Amino acid sequence: MQQIFSPVSFGRLKLRNRIAMAPMTRRKAKKDGIPTPEIIEYYRRRAQGEVGLIISEGTGIDSFHAYDTLTVPRFESDEQLEGWKKVVDAIHEEGSAFAPQLWHTGRYAHNPIGPSACEMPPKADGTSRPSVQEMNEHHFAQVINAYIEAAKNAEAIGCDAIEIHGAHGYLLDSFVSPVTNKRQDQYGGSLENRIRFPIEVATAVRGAVSEDFPIIYRFSQWQLADYNQIKFSNPQQLELWVTALKNAGVDILHVSTYDATVPGFPEVDSHKTLCGWARELSGLPCIAVGKVTVSLTFNNAYGEEQDQVASPQPAFDLVENNEADLIAVGRALIANPNWVQIVKRGEWQQLRPFHKDLLKDLV
Numbered sequence: 001m002q003q004i005f006s007p008v009s010f011g012r013l014k015l016r017n018r019i020a021m022a023p024m025t026r027r028k029a030k031k032d033g034i035p036t037p038e039i040i041e042y043y044r045r046r047a048q049g050e051v052g053l054i055i056s057e058g059t060g061i062d063s064f065h066a067y068d069t070l071t072v073p074r075f076e077s078d079e080q081l082e083g084w085k086k087v088v089d090a091i092h093e094e095g096s097a098f099a100p101q102l103w104h105t106g107r108y109a110h111n112p113i114g115p116s117a118c119e120m121p122p123k124a125d126g127t128s129r130p131s132v133q134e135m136n137e138h139h140f141a142q143v144i145n146a147y148i149e150a151a152k153n154a155e156a157i158g159c160d161a162i163e164i165h166g167a168h169g170y171l172l173d174s175f176v177s178p179v180t181n182k183r184q185d186q187y188g189g190s191l192e193n194r195i196r197f198p199i200e201v202a203t204a205v206r207g208a209v210s211e212d213f214p215i216i217y218r219f220s221q222w223q224l225a226d227y228n229q230i231k232f233s234n235p236q237q238l239e240l241w242v243t244a245l246k247n248a249g250v251d252i253l254h255v256s257t258y259d260a261t262v263p264g265f266p267e268v269d270s271h272k273t274l275c276g277w278a279r280e281l282s283g284l285p286c287i288a289v290g291k292v293t294v295s296l297t298f299n300n301a302y303g304e305e306q307d308q309v310a311s312p313q314p315a316f317d318l319v320e321n322n323e324a325d326l327i328a329v330g331r332a333l334i335a336n337p338n339w340v341q342i343v344k345r346g347e348w349q350q351l352r353p354f355h356k357d358l359l360k361d362l363v
C-alpha cells in the first residue's frame, strides 16, 4: 500500500492516513456565527469518507475585527464553541481528527485593521470596503489575546490541533508581505521585522496551550489580491521564516500553493516544491496542497471552464519522496465527500469534477 493511506502520528496527533481536508470558507452559518446542524453533518460526511485530518473553514477568532461576513462561523462565544464541540464529536465518532483554522481577516475584516493604513478595492459585488486602520499597541495586544483564547478553547473542546491562518493576505500574512506592510517600526522593514508579529502570535499561542498540543501554521507566497506575489525570494529567506516558526513552537507547516507539485525556487532546483524546501529547511512535518485531482488551479476555478479530474499520483509521490508528510485536498473534497475511499480503490477517474455551483449548498 502507498504510504499516503497508512496511519501516521505527529506527537499526540494520530491520523488514520496522510490526507487532510484543506480549510475552505463556506459562509453557511447563521448570523450568530454558530455552526449549524448542516455544517456539522458536512464535516461528518468527510470523516465518514475517511479523511485523516479535517481542517475547518477559516473561523473568526473575535467579534471586533476578525471576520468579514456574519455567515462565517466564529470561534469565540460559548454558543459558538458548543457548536464546534458538536463538529469535534461528530468527526471523532467517525474516526478522524479535527483542527479549526483560526482566522483573522485583517484588512478584509468588517472592521479592518492591518500593519499599515490603506484603502481596499471594492468587493466582487461592487460594494465598497472601509478604510484599513494601522494597528496600534492596543490592537496588537487584542489580536494576540484573541488567538490565545481561541487556541485554549480549541484544546478545551477536544480539538486535535489548531491551524493558525497565516496565509493569503489576511492579517498575519499582511505583516510578512512588504507590499502590505509599510511600517517604520520594529514590525516593518526587513524580513526579520516583518515576521515579528506573526511569530509573536505563534509564541503566545504555544505558551497558552499544553506543551504537546499540536500547532499547525499555514503560510503562502501568494495573496488574494496578488496571485503572483513572492514573499520569500530564495531558500535563505524561507529558512529564516520556517526556522522562526519552529523556534516559536509550531509543530507542522501547511504550505499553501496552487499546485503542490511545482518547484518552489525553480532557478535553484527544477523539482523541489515549496513544501519540500520548507520541510528540509525546518525539519518540521509539512502539508502540501494545491490542484490534487483537479486540473484548474484554484484562482481559475470560478470561470466558465469545466474542470477535469486528474490523477492523484503526482501529489502522492511527494509523500513517497519525502517532500511532504500530508497532502491536503480542497475542491475535490467539496465535490466528493468520500474522496479518500474512491481514490483508495484506485477509481480516481470516477471522482465528480469540481464545479463552482457545488459551493451553493453544503453537499
Ligand SMILES: Cc1cc2nc3c(=O)[nH]c(=O)nc-3n(C[C@H](O)[C@H](O)[C@H](O)COP(=O)(O)O)c2cc1C
Residues within 6 Å of the ligand: 022, 023, 024, 025, 026, 057, 058, 101, 165, 167, 168, 218, 256, 257, 258, 289, 290, 291, 292, 294, 297, 298, 328, 329, 330, 331, 332, 359
Ligand atoms: C471555496 C474555497 C474556500 C477557501 N477558503 C479558505 C480558507 O478559509 N482558508 C484557507 O486557508 N484557504 C482557503 N481556501 C484555499 C484552500 O484551502 C486550498 O488551499 C485551495 O483550494 C487549493 O487546493 P485545491 O486545489 O485542492 O482546491 C479556499 C478554497 C476554496 C476553493
